[in-house]
């Protein structure tokens with residue numbers, strides 16, 4: 081039997097990169113997937129690809145920073161589709177500016193990154209909490225190698241803080257919701273080639289090389305590399321796993 085049969089899975093930021101790959105992977109394991117993205121067209125197009133391949137998929141516009149919209153979407157999904165049992169908090173942005181740039185840019189980065197990468201995770205989780213508790217559901221949060229600090233490769237304090245926050249939120253929620261049978265885990269991707277870093281890879285190949293040189297497996301990751309661990313954490317294969325972060329980084333964090 082497919083690993084996610086009879087599950088309804090919501091994935092944020094599902095129109096691109098890692099979210100797109102997870103949505104397709106979950107659908108091919110039998111889940112009915114609900115793709116949310118602020119890029120409505122991209123999410124609709126991925127949902128169409130999934131349906132064309134015989135899967136079950138719907139898509140909705142959602143900006144995860146808008147708390148009331150998250151609540152409204154959760155209601156719409158409950159009414160139109162059913163009880164959500166899996167939530168993947170994946171929507172995120174990355175910028176690699178340090179703290180020493182022009183004040184306006186530094187403040188702007190902080191506000192945008194924390195609003196999307198951290199408060200967005202809170203907003204969507206809070207909105208879907210009721211069905212997730214009722215279903216003894218599973219939450220998978222997308223952290224990063226920046227859920228830890230590294231000297232070798234640069235990241236902005238805002239991005240690093242947001243991904244530390246995602247890991248902290250994961251652990252706190254696992255502790256609180258365990259008694260309801262809800263499991264909460266994170267994935268820590270390493271350097272994954274997606275549209276998120278397309279511009280940086282093109283304009284700064286030396287930076288991409290620093291990441292790859294520091295990765296024991298000697299290559300950048302692909303969005304598909306995240307799918308197996310994401311299926312594992314959403315399925316009964318991980319029935320006794322909660323509060324963990326599974327690093328999917330080619331070994332980056334071990335060296």
Ligand code: NAP
Pocket residue numbers: 092093094095096097098099116117118119122142143144145170171172173174196200222223224225268269270271272273274275276277
């Ligand atoms: P991506 O290809 O840029 O996909 C992210 C998706 O999220 C895009 O469709 C984006 O829409 C959407 N999004 C952005 N802000 C949103 C918002 N406020 N509300 C709803 N959707 C929003 O990026 P990715 O590489 O797949 O990244 C996915 C997650 O993995 C992020 O949390 C990222 O931090 C994390 N991650 C990525 C890497 C990596 O190397 N790629 C490494 C570690 C962690 P737009 O395209 O319209 O912006």
